[in-house]
Amino acid sequence: MWKILSGLFLGWSLGANDSANVFGTGVTTGIIRYRTAIWLTAAFVMLGALLEGAKCMKIVGELSLLLPMDAFFCALAAAITMSVLTFLGIPASTSQAIIGAVIGAGIISESADFSKLYKVVSCWVFTPICGLAAGYVLHRVLGYILDRTVKSLTRRNIFYSVGILGAGCYGAYTLGSNNVANVTGVYVGSGMLTPDQAALIGAVSIAVGVLTYSKKVMMTIGKGIVPLYPFSALVVVLAGALTLHFFTQIGVPVSSSQAVVGAVVGVGFVGGVQTVSFRMLKKITVGWIMTPVSGGVLAYVFIKLFS
Amino acid sequence: MFLEKILSHGKKERYVIEDIRRHIELLCTACDVFRMSLEKQNRDLMWEVIDLEREADSVRRQVISHIYEGAFLPYLRPDLCKFVEIVDEVFDLLKETAFYGVDNEVPELLRDESIRVALLNFRMCDMLMSSFEAMLRGEDLREKTLAVRIYEKKIDDIKHDLTKEAEKVRIDNFWAGKTLSDFITNLTMISDIIEDASDHLQIINVSTR
Amino acid sequence: MKIHEFMIRKIEFIDADKSVYDAVEQMVDRRIRSVVVRFPGKLPDYGVLTSRDIVFRVFAKGIDPKKIKVSEIASKPIACVDKDLDFEDAATIMERSNIARLFICEQGKVIGLISLLDVMAAELVMRARGNHVS
Numbered sequence: 001m002w003k004i005l006s007g008l009f010l011g012w013s014l015g016a017n018d019s020a021n022v023f024g025t026g027v028t029t030g031i032i033r034y035r036t037a038i039w040l041t042a043a044f045v046m047l048g049a050l051l052e053g054a055k056c057m058k059i060v061g062e063l064s065l066l067l068p069m070d071a072f073f074c075a076l077a078a079a080i081t082m083s084v085l086t087f088l089g090i091p092a093s094t095s096q097a098i099i100g101a102v103i104g105a106g107i108i109s110e111s112a113d114f115s116k117l118y119k120v121v122s123c124w125v126f127t128p129i130c131g132l133a134a135g136y137v138l139h140r141v142l143g144y145i146l147d148r149t150v151k152s153l154t155r156r157n158i159f160y161s162v163g164i165l166g167a168g169c170y171g172a173y174t175l176g177s178n179n180v181a182n183v184t185g186v187y188v189g190s191g192m193l194t195p196d197q198a199a200l201i202g203a204v205s206i207a208v209g210v211l212t213y214s215k216k217v218m219m220t221i222g223k224g225i226v227p228l229y230p231f232s233a234l235v236v237v238l239a240g241a242l243t244l245h246f247f248t249q250i251g252v253p254v255s256s257s258q259a260v261v262g263a264v265v266g267v268g269f270v271g272g273v274q275t276v277s278f279r280m281l282k283k284i285t286v287g288w289i290m291t292p293v294s295g296g297v298l299a300y301v302f303i304k305l306f307s
Numbered sequence: 308m309f310l311e312k313i314l315s316h317g318k319k320e321r322y323v324i325e326d327i328r329r330h331i332e333l334l335c336t337a338c339d340v341f342r343m344s345l346e347k348q349n350r351d352l353m354w355e356v357i358d359l360e361r362e363a364d365s366v367r368r369q370v371i372s373h374i375y376e377g378a379f380l381p382y383l384r385p386d387l388c389k390f391v392e393i394v395d396e397v398f399d400l401l402k403e404t405a406f407y408g409v410d411n412e413v414p415e416l417l418r419d420e421s422i423r424v425a426l427l428n429f430r431m432c433d434m435l436m437s438s439f440e441a442m443l444r445g446e447d448l449r450e451k452t453l454a455v456r457i458y459e460k461k462i463d464d465i466k467h468d469l470t471k472e473a474e475k476v477r478i479d480n481f482w483a484g485k486t487l488s489d490f491i492t493n494l495t496m497i498s499d500i501i502e503d504a505s506d507h508l509q510i511i512n513v514s515t516r
Numbered sequence: 517m518k519i520h521e522f523m524i525r526k527i528e529f530i531d532a533d534k535s536v537y538d539a540v541e542q543m544v545d546r547r548i549r550s551v552v553v554r555f556p557g558k559l560p561d562y563g564v565l566t567s568r569d570i571v572f573r574v575f576a577k578g579i580d581p582k583k584i585k586v587s588e589i590a591s592k593p594i595a596c597v598d599k600d601l602d603f604e605d606a607a608t609i610m611e612r613s614n615i616a617r618l619f620i621c622e623q624g625k626v627i628g629l630i631s632l633l634d635v636m637a638a639e640l641v642m643r644a645r646g647n648h649v650s
Binding site for chain 3: 420426427430433434437450451453454457458460461464468
């Protein structure tokens with residue numbers, strides 16, 4: 001049972017890193033207090049993981065045949081990859097790290113299912129695209145409706161307060177439901193835990209990460225461009241959450257950060273602003289390649305050395 | 308924190324809006340009284356303008372404290388405070404010109420033009436009030452900010468005439484000349500600041516869309 | 517809205533016996549499009565000289581502006597209205613007489629003028645005032 005420790009570590013770092021995607025804008029613009037934000041995030045992440053978290057766990061196990069020891073090393077490889085890349089400032093996705101690690105393990109046991117991998121990778125590619133589309137459409141449509149219904153200043157004010165709160169909760173819910181598979185999916189795949197057990201344990205680790213270590217990331221308006229106006233902030237979080245929820249139904253864990261980045265770009269397009277810089281694209285592409293690759297390589301090395 | 312915000316149905320916000328409305332109303336009244344004082348050559352009315360400025364000052368402090376007690380979302384608060392500060396600047400200028408009017412008679416040569424500027428200032432305040440109400444309703448402010456700019460341009464034209472006419476006024480000593488010059492400068496600057504306030508309303512309007 | 521709110525009070529005058537060249541110099545210097553011509557005599561007697569008159573009837577015809585007097589091309593009499601006239605009525609009068617400016621007179625003396633631009637500005641202000649009655 002000690003083998004789940006690496007998964008817990010992975011969950012903790014996911015909670016610390018990704019919670020900024022949910023209430024980051026709300027906290028930095030002062031709309032919601034940090035303490036309120038983290039407790040809400042923790043609560044709704046757990047709710048999402050428990051209700052729908054199992055949907056994405058299947059595919060993690062289907063990619064390779066995993067032994068309990070493999071599961072341990074995969075989670076460890078993913079966790080180390082995440083920590084190093086985050087330290088180096090390269091945007092890294094937990095989903096990509098763990099999937100890379102699982103494939104790495106699969107290569108050793110010659111059980112890697114590359115057809116399923118194809119499905120997963122295409123979902124990764126579509127995540128920011130979906131985020132972009134959702135951000136653009138939502139901004140347009142919601143803006144249109146709002147201009148016609150909620151016109152007075154005080155009503156708008158109330159709408160934004162409630163909206164950002166609600167969107168954040170929904171975002172936390174979808175984060176839990178989609179990403180808990182990254183954390184403990186390998187243990188389901190290797191038969192150590194049932195999906196429900198995995199969801200619960202994973203959710204708790206993520207929640208702990210949110211509650212203990214998310215402050216630094218949330219307070220840095222750092223992960224790229226963060227919209228400071230309440231309407232854009234609302235749309236970005238909502239679009240990211242919808243994207244994540246969509247991929248949960250498909251059954252593939254994706255990156256919440258990339259969904260949000262796509263949404264920010266999509267919202268930027270509405271105003272005719274090009275928010276993507278070539279340099280940022282380069283960074284993202286490097287992250288996309290390096291994350292699964294290093295996850296895979298590390299897992300391969302660990303398993304080869306210690307099994 | 309949030310439940311209280313929703314349940315109070317924007318009570319704090321309503322107070323702030325009432326206060327700002329009162330602030331702008333006081334400005335309109337002050338400008339009108341100033342104009343009347345010039346027209347009727349009644350210096351007592353000038354004192355009334357100064358009293359109104361004092362009252363407006365306390366309203367301003369009320370607005371700011373109500374805002375920071377938690378009205379409106381944080382992103383909006385600095386903009387609202389800035390608006391009130393700008394209106395306060397107008398009051399300060401008006402007070403300065405009123406002080407001149409208390410101690411001195413506006414030279415005959417400059418009276419008509421000064422009255423015209425005072426009237427146009429009043430019209431601008433009225434338009435500012437109208438813009439504020441429109442902003443609350445979420446309407447487009449373009450027409451109103453344009454009207455404010457038109458008034459400001461008219462006053463700019465008169466300012467040019469005023470300064471040329473002022474050269475013909477006989478001055479007995481440097482300080483008399485300086486106070487008259489300050490009077491003209493302040494009187495014509497009022498419209499510039501009102502224009503700033505009107506522009507700021509547009510900024511607030513845009514940031515909420 | 518009454519026209520006296522937006523009228524221009526600084527009127528430029530020129531004596532009728534001056535040359536068109538003097539008029540052009542004055543108008544270009546002050547950046548104005550018309551000048552009121554003062555005819556000699558005890559009673560106030562006015563005409564108006566506009567940039568259209570000068571360009572179309574002097575320059576375009578190749579006449580030397582120094583050789584022609586203002587009185588020869590000025591229009592008489594000038595269109596005079598009361599200062600309490602409404603802008604809407606002023607616009608109607610200007611349309612009917614096909615003129616670009618109206619003079620505001622009091623007891624026979626010219627005290628101001630409004631141009632097409634002033635009418636437009638007034639229209640915008642009236643529109644903006646529309647839904648708020650002072």
